[in-house]
Amino acid sequence: MAINTYAHLTSSQCITCQVHAGYSINVPPSVRVQEGLCVTIPCNFTAAYRNTFSNSFGYWRREPPDSYYIVATNDKSSPGRKPNFYLTGNPDTGDCSLKITNARKEDAGIYFFRFEENKNSPVKFGFNDKAKTTVTVIDLTEEPVISDPWTVIAGINKTLTCTPPGNCSATALVIQWKKSNVAGVWENSSNVTFTPSLYDLQENITCQMTNSNRTTTEKTILLDVCCPPAMIITWEIKEKKRNKATSITVNEGSSVTLRCSLQSNLPLNMTWMDGKNDILQHGTGTELELRLGNVTMNHTGTYTCSALTKHVINFTSINVTVQYPPRNMEITIKSSKGREHSANRQVVINQTDTLTFTCKVDGNPAVSVVWVKGEVDTEIPKTSNSELSAMINVTSSMPDVYRCLAWNALGLKEQRIHVKQGNPEKTATPWSGDIAIGFVCGMGITILILLLYKLTTRKKWTKKVTYMTSEEPSASMEPPIQDIYMNVNKPKEKAEEATNNNIQLDSPGVTLDDLHYSTVAFTTKSSKVPSSHLETVYTEVKVK
Known part of the structure; x- marks a missing residue:
């Protein structure tokens, strides 16, 4: 970028000059810029006692020996103009500021400003009497600037930016990076992104800046790589020892305490959150507890502890799984004829029918489900089939009591169905009687209509x-x-x-x-x- 250096004024020089009645300009008499960098020359003026105009034009010219060559203007029809000179001010508001980028030795010289209100206006004036600016181009000595070199965290990507001094976009400068533990040129760009590690601690990173005259300046920083504080989560259940883990299994109805600890001497802002990122606990220090009392199935999920340091947020998580005995048992009964029976404690089966019983249940750990025929007590198998449902087919030759048994390490659940032989139309469904009544009524109405029709027809034939x-x-x-x-x-x-x-x-x-x-x-x-x-x-x- 650029550096501005203004010369001291003498008795014959001024910053604000009244060069004619109603015409004045405020501009520094001289500036210095380093080769390859930039400089902005501030400037404002009045013309005809005014500093507000419409569709006006401004021209920066260079004195002889360049025959008043135009170096910068807002008049697009004007010839000339140097590619690294810009009229950045707006003449309509009395602003005549000039910017020089990528300064070169040949840019040194004397410059002045000329104003024209518009093409048809008589207000035209050249401020070349006691209102000139001398531009001097000196050798490059300023170092480049490296942005934010102090927040380097191990394991987290870091981007460093190298720029010329003075807030200048000097495109003619060549930027290179070097790193003490990397041979040769590390990167040819103004930006470099890398992932620091502990091996980068106390390593040097250098940014070099070279202008078109092959003059080079550089800036070197010493990497101070820091590590985020280590975090651990321990849990504690009644009558159980405190342990470190990334997951924990808790029985329904019990209580558990989760403890997040930082290996840091400085107190930090700490937070416990659940899987929905809802904040459950917040505090400042090196340890933060979260107590889950009377645990239910809703407590199953991931819990995250985070700590905010000066430069980074560190976090660690633990998964909580809740165990519970078998529950939510659901039995469905379907007939081979496509009819679905209500799962009552007593079911009547027809001689030509086959019923399919299905038993589904939920539980954690995995539930084993079986169908048992008869009232005789059955010993629960020692092995688990880890199925959440079981199915059995029942025919009319198999009337008995059928029991669905579901169990896991935390408990047993049972439901019974008594199967009897009989006429399913009488008892299988509550609406079978209504169907019969409807059928009889329909037949009666049909017969009555037929009789009336026959009598009417016979009378017609008798008459005719x-x-x-x-x-x-x-x-x-x-x-x-x-x-x-x-x-x-x-x-x-x-x-x-x-x-x-x-x-x-x-x-x-x-x-x-x-x-x-x-x-x-x-x-x-x-x-x-x-x-x-x-x-x-x-x-x-x-x-x-």
Whole structure:
């Protein structure tokens, strides 16, 4: 970066100069900058008694022998401009500050500022009378700056940054790193990242800075690698010795004390947290306890102790596992016919059915689960199958008491099912009776509808259909029960009969083609009808 050195003023020199009525400038008469570094020349001015303008332009020029060459401006249409000179000020606010980067020997010279309000304004002025600035470029002597070299922790990545002095982005400088326990150049960059270890203790790290004239300066630091304080967690349960471990198993209902200790002489901020990063305990010192009383399943998890040092947070953890006897036993009963039974203490099985009993249970340590048939006491096997469920199939030939047994080192749990033979429709489900009642009611309604339909249909036929015959039935002939006979004679065959019976054929709308004769007999009982009782009935039928 850069270093600014201002010359002392003499009687003929000034920092603020009134060079003309209404025109003044405040600028240092001389500055010095080291080769390869940067310098900012502060500058502000007034023109026409004002320091606020619009769309104005500023120009920094170099005096002869460069024929007033423009080195920096905000006028993009202006030729010239040196690549390492920048007008950083805004002329619209009366700011004419100039910045020089990567200073070179040939940049030395005398410079002055010229102002133009805009292209069409008469306010134009060159501050080249008693308001010049002399720039001197001297040899590079300043050392580079290494950022934050004092917080080096073993095992934690560290980044060091080497920069030129004076807050300057000097791109022409070459930065290199060297390390006393590494041969040659360690890194060619302004930044270096490494993981320090105890072997780096008291080692030298050097940053070298070289300009375009091959002048080199350097800065060396001595690594002071420190270690985070060691942390240990011990636990203590009633009637058990205090131990060091990364995990612990606790029986449900008991209490345990977790103790976090620091191997440090300085008191530090310490914190106990659970797996959800909730703070459970906080304190300052070298030891912090956490007591878990009346432990339940909810206490299972990871507990972390952390300590905040000046430069780093150190932490260590312990896993707590809670043991409990078998619990949450669940029995399901499914029929081979796809029906699911409620797990009552008594179940009825049909002769054609097979029931599958499944028993599930929870527990820690691992639970062993078996089905046992009968009421006889059974000795728990010494070996564990470490299964959380067991299954058995039961048929109608196997009525008995079935027991689900689940056990681990902390206890035993049992549940019984009594299986009986019988009609599952009567007792298997509470809603089987409702189904039967619904079925009977449905059948009754169906039969009633059919009877009503048949009666209605029969009445229609009784009104509209007659027995029709061309000859009178003989006396010995017995009409069939519920049979309907129909014979429609031609008009000519019955015309004479109609005449004999005084039937008027000349009635309006009646012709011989429209006249038909039939004999109709209705019988509902098996009885003989003498021919002498038979009567012929004539009716008029119109065809529409």
